[in-house]
Amino acid sequence: MGRNPYHPKPTDEDSSSASETDTLLAGVGYTVRSSDLHHVADRLEKLDSTIIAAAASGVPPEFLCSSAIHYNPSDLASWIDSLLTEVPPHSSPSLWTDATCLPPPSSFSIDAHRLGKEEDAGIRLVHLLMTCADSIQRDDLVLARSLIDEMRLLLPLIGVGYGIGKVSIFFLDALDRRISFLPQPTKTVLEDEILYSHFYEACPNLKFAHFTANQAILEAFNGCDRVHVIDLSLMHGLQWPALIQALALRPGGPPALRLTGIGPKTAKVGLRLAEFARSVGVPFTFQAVAAGRLDSVRVKPGEAVAINSVLQLHLLLSETGPIDSVLTLIRELRPKILTVVEQDADHNKPAFLDRFTEALFYYSTLFDSLAAGGGDGGCSAAAEVYLQREICNIVCCEGSERVERHEPMGRWRVRLGRAGFEPMHLGSNAFRQASMLLKLFSSEGYGVEEVEGCLSLSWHGRSLISASAWRARADSAVALVARHRYIIL
Amino acid sequence: MGEEEKHNVEQEKPCGYNINDNADLLAEILARLDGRSLCAAACVCRLWGAVSRKDAVWEALCNRHVSSSATDSSFPGTRTVVAALGGYRRLYRRCVGPIFDRLASSGDHGPQSSAVAAAAAARLSLSLFSIDCYERLSVGGRQRPSSLLFLGSAVDVT
Numbered sequence: 001m002g003r004n005p006y007h008p009k010p011t012d013e014d015s016s017s018a019s020e021t022d023t024l025l026a027g028v029g030y031t032v033r034s035s036d037l038h039h040v041a042d043r044l045e046k047l048d049s050t051i052i053a054a055a056a057s058g059v060p061p062e063f064l065c066s067s068a069i070h071y072n073p074s075d076l077a078s079w080i081d082s083l084l085t086e087v088p089p090h091s092s093p094s095l096w097t098d099a100t101c102l103p104p105p106s107s108f109s110i111d112a113h114r115l116g117k118e119e120d121a122g123i124r125l126v127h128l129l130m131t132c133a134d135s136i137q138r139d140d141l142v143l144a145r146s147l148i149d150e151m152r153l154l155l156p157l158i159g160v161g162y163g164i165g166k167v168s169i170f171f172l173d174a175l176d177r178r179i180s181f182l183p184q185p186t187k188t189v190l191e192d193e194i195l196y197s198h199f200y201e202a203c204p205n206l207k208f209a210h211f212t213a214n215q216a217i218l219e220a221f222n223g224c225d226r227v228h229v230i231d232l233s234l235m236h237g238l239q240w241p242a243l244i245q246a247l248a249l250r251p252g253g254p255p256a257l258r259l260t261g262i263g264p265k266t267a268k269v270g271l272r273l274a275e276f277a278r279s280v281g282v283p284f285t286f287q288a289v290a291a292g293r294l295d296s297v298r299v300k301p302g303e304a305v306a307i308n309s310v311l312q313l314h315l316l317l318s319e320t321g322p323i324d325s326v327l328t329l330i331r332e333l334r335p336k337i338l339t340v341v342e343q344d345a346d347h348n349k350p351a352f353l354d355r356f357t358e359a360l361f362y363y364s365t366l367f368d369s370l371a372a373g374g375g376d377g378g379c380s381a382a383a384e385v386y387l388q389r390e391i392c393n394i395v396c397c398e399g400s401e402r403v404e405r406h407e408p409m410g411r412w413r414v415r416l417g418r419a420g421f422e423p424m425h426l427g428s429n430a431f432r433q434a435s436m437l438l439k440l441f442s443s444e445g446y447g448v449e450e451v452e453g454c455l456s457l458s459w460h461g462r463s464l465i466s467a468s469a470w471r472a473r474a475d476s477a478v479a480l481v482a483r484h485r486y487i488i489l
Numbered sequence: 490m491g492e493e494e495k496h497n498v499e500q501e502k503p504c505g506y507n508i509n510d511n512a513d514l515l516a517e518i519l520a521r522l523d524g525r526s527l528c529a530a531a532c533v534c535r536l537w538g539a540v541s542r543k544d545a546v547w548e549a550l551c552n553r554h555v556s557s558s559a560t561d562s563s564f565p566g567t568r569t570v571v572a573a574l575g576g577y578r579r580l581y582r583r584c585v586g587p588i589f590d591r592l593a594s595s596g597d598h599g600p601q602s603s604a605v606a607a608a609a610a611a612r613l614s615l616s617l618f619s620i621d622c623y624e625r626l627s628v629g630g631r632q633r634p635s636s637l638l639f640l641g642s643a644v645d646v647t
Contacts, residue, residue, distance in 0.1 A: 201639070211616065241623035242616035248570050249615070276623050279573040373639075432609050439595045440588060441639055 030076045043080040050084075121157040122164045126360070128154070129168060132175055133356040144179050148172065166371075167364045170388045171356075174395035184397065187389070189264045195389070196235055198382030203373055204441050205465050208434055208448075208457045209310045210239035212467040213339035215430040217306045218246050220337035220469075224304035227255045230297055230333070232312040234261030237269040239310070241276055248280040256283040258303065263291050294329050305335040313412070314342055317405040327419035331472050338421060338470040342412060344456055344463040347394050348405040359394050362464075363387060369459040372445055409454055409466040421470040425453035515540050520549035524586045547577035551585050555611045571615075574622040583621055583637055584614040 025032050032040055132147040151172050158165040200206045221227045227247075231239070240259065247254045257277065261270055270286035277284035289296055299305050307330055316323040330338060345362040349355045366387060370380050393404040407415075413423065431448060434455055438446040445460045454468035508515050519530055519541055527550065531541035540546065548568065571577055592610055593601055601607070621637050 204639075211613075214616075238620060238623070241619040245570065245574070245615060245619035246612070249567060272623065272626050275626055276619075280570045280619075281573070429609075432606075433613060436592060436609060436613055440591055 025076070029074055031074050032076045036077045040077050040080060043077075043084055047080060047084060118158050121154055122168075125151060125154050125158065125168050126164065129171055129175070129360065130353070130357060133353045136175065136179065137352040141179050144175070148176050148179070164364060166384075167360070167367050170363070170384075170391050171360055171395065173388075174392045177392065178396040182396075184392070184401065193235065195382055195386040197238075198379050199386040200236075200238060202379040202383035203370055204438055204446065205457060206238075206310070207437060209341040209465060209467055211242065211437055212426060212430050212434055212455055213308055213310065213341060213469075214239065214243045214246065215433055216339050216424070216426055216467075216469040217243060217308070217337060218250075219427065219429070220306060220424075220471075221247070221255065221304055224336075225255050226258070226300075226303040228258040228260065228299055228303045228305045230260045230262070230294075230305065230307045230335075232262050232294070232307070232309045233291075234263045234266045234269055237261065237266075237273050239308070240273055244273070244277050244282050244284070245280055248282045254282040256285075258285050258287070258300075260287045260289055260297050262289045262294060262297075294326060297333065299333050305333055307333065307335045307338045309339065310341045311343065313340060314348075314405050314407060315403045317348060317407065318400050318402065320400065323415070324419065327416070327421075331420050334472060336471065337424065338472075339467070340412065340416070340470065341465060341467045342409070343406040344409050344466040345406045346408050346411075348407050356395060359391065362462075363391055365459050365462045366464060369445060369464070373441060409451070409456065409463075409468065412466075412468070413452075416470055420473050422473045423453050424469040424471055426450075426455050426467065426469055430455060509534070509536050512536065512540055516543055516546055520546045522550070524550060524581060542578065544572070544577045547581050551577050551581055551611075554585060554589055555607050571618075574615075574619055575625075580614065580618050584618045585611070588614050588617070 022032050022034050022037060128147055128151050132144050132151070135141075135143040135147065151168075155165070155169065155172075158168075217229065229240070229243070231237075244257065247257060259270070259273060266288040270288055274284050274286050287297075313323065313326075316326055343362075346358050347355055347362070349358065367384070370383055370387075373380070390404045393402060397403075416423075431450055434448045434457070438448060438457070447458045447461070449456050449458055449463065451466075454466050456463040456466040458464060508518070515537070519527060519537075522530060527541055527546065531538045548571075571580055574580070588610060617637060
């Protein structure tokens with residue numbers, strides 16, 4: 001591919017051969033005089049370097065942006081010249097000057113060659129990442145360190161602004177952290193909130209989660225006068241305005257709504273939600289509960305309870321984790337519906353290499369979807385940091401520190417079934433709403449799939465996040481009576 | 490001279506009928522326009538601008554997207570809720586307009602294909618609008634509402 005398939009014809013005093021058009025290029029549609037070949041080759045390389053320099057500095061060269069028409073591109077020589085005359089002199093790269101001797105005219109294949117090299121570098125990088133993860137799994141940290149150094153050398157060869165390059169940097173950094181035994185950076189609640197809200201804006205994943213869960217909750221609350229929603233992680237409460245509005249417009253009038261928000265600093269959010277509910281005429285009360293204190297939630301008799309978990313349950317899955325007791329607690333609250341939204345990926349495998357590989361491909365897909373979304377730069381950058389934290393946790397941490405233990409929907413189904421829940425099918429309304437929501441996003445790779453009553457958001461067929469609804473199985477009521485866990489207020 | 494002028498002016502008095510004399514009728518007519526035409530109409534003169542800003546005009550426009558008849562939408566009390574959330578004009582500008590445009594251009598299951606799809610799109614618009622309204626409520630001053638940025642820049646009706 002790097003070979004020059006022809007040799008320039010020597011310039012001849014004979015004018016007929018000098019003005020002869022090159023036959024090979026003519027075959028692909030370009031008219032170039034043989035005597036011009038050196039000149040054209042030089043100009044093409046200059047153009048190439050200018051574009052690369054401009055791309056590296058992040059500013060698109062103006063001649064690419066203008067809508068000027070360049071005359072007759074098949075006349076390659078004058079076309080290149082007219083393009084280059086529009087290049088301002090100061091932006092000419094210092095790599096090539098007219099004074100340097102002309103390179104051999106192999107430049108026609110230089111673009112394809114560079115692309116090939118970049119692809120090769122990308123593939124090599126992925127291969128090195130896997131090898132490094134494998135060596136970490138085998139406790140060969142010396143090899144891991146040398147692989148990391150090698151990968152850092154490889155990075156400049158691939159574009160790191162997009163695609164595999166971008167994701168690889170995050171994984172490379174995470175591996176580096178792991179073998180350097182660096183402590184995890186401290187997280188603040190404010191940072192968490194900011195990153196979460198940028199992630200909310202940058203892609204439809206969280207909106208899909210909220211809208212689908214809300215639709216299920218709305219349908220479950222049909223005909224109930226007093227309803228109670230318990231949100232396992234309130235954050236900004238962005239899920240609830242839509243539900244409050246839908247309840248306000250319910251035929252027959254709104255029910256009295258109680259919202260219990262679990263998490264740090266929920267009081268302010270509760271205030272905003274209360275004001276919102278008041279303005280649309282929904283009777284509303286709010287209760288703030290500290291993070292992790294689901295056991296202090298009380299339900300009143302006669303109210304329909306919905307428990308909402310968006311990306312929360314997987315945090316409880318460590319070996320000593322409280323997942324079973326939490327699910328028992330949830331069941332004892334006797335919810336009419338439990339909505340569960342989780343990442344659809346297997347990042348909880350015991351073997352490090354398996355986990356690493358799964359995560360690499362899952363987050364590549366996720367980053368692809370983020371990149372295609374377009375979004376303004378600030379949003380996607382913060383969203384990437386949000387995801388980077390997840391990556392870091394999956395790769396660097398072990399034991400109770402590793403909280404991002406995503407599991408695929410199938411395994412959640414088994415787990416929830418064992419805990420005494422049965423699935424409720426999300427109806428066609430939820431499906432239609434989700435499809436419509438995704439159509440509003442500018443990129444066309446998103447899709448909604450329905451599997452056994454659960455809806456999942458996918459990017460080019462790869463499922464990213466799944467939403468499902470559950471209710472307590474009737475036969476588990478017997479165990480509840482024996483416990484007397486809830487207090488009649 | 491003055492009397493001649495007066496006479497001329499009296500002679501010019503129509504025969505014709507000036508729509509600007511009857512703002513209610515003007516509102517009825519403008520209520521039948523689509524979003525872009527309504528924005529253009531708002532630029533004609535101050536009266537037209539004032540009439541085009543009436544929420545009732547935008548309410549008719551929004552309801553037309555949902556059903557073919559211009560009668561009240563199926564949910565009683567929608568008007569109060571929408572007014573509390575920011576009004577029909579804002580609803581159209583921020584949500585209904587961009588959403589219906591984008592859904593219509595993206596395929597044949599868009600809101601123009603059936604009443605069910607149109608109603609679903611209307612509900613989606615209201616939901617997104619309520620999120621936008623909630624973001625604008627700031628207790629202690631927070632960032633600008635941004636949940637609707639993904640819809641792209643809306644047609645400016647100001």
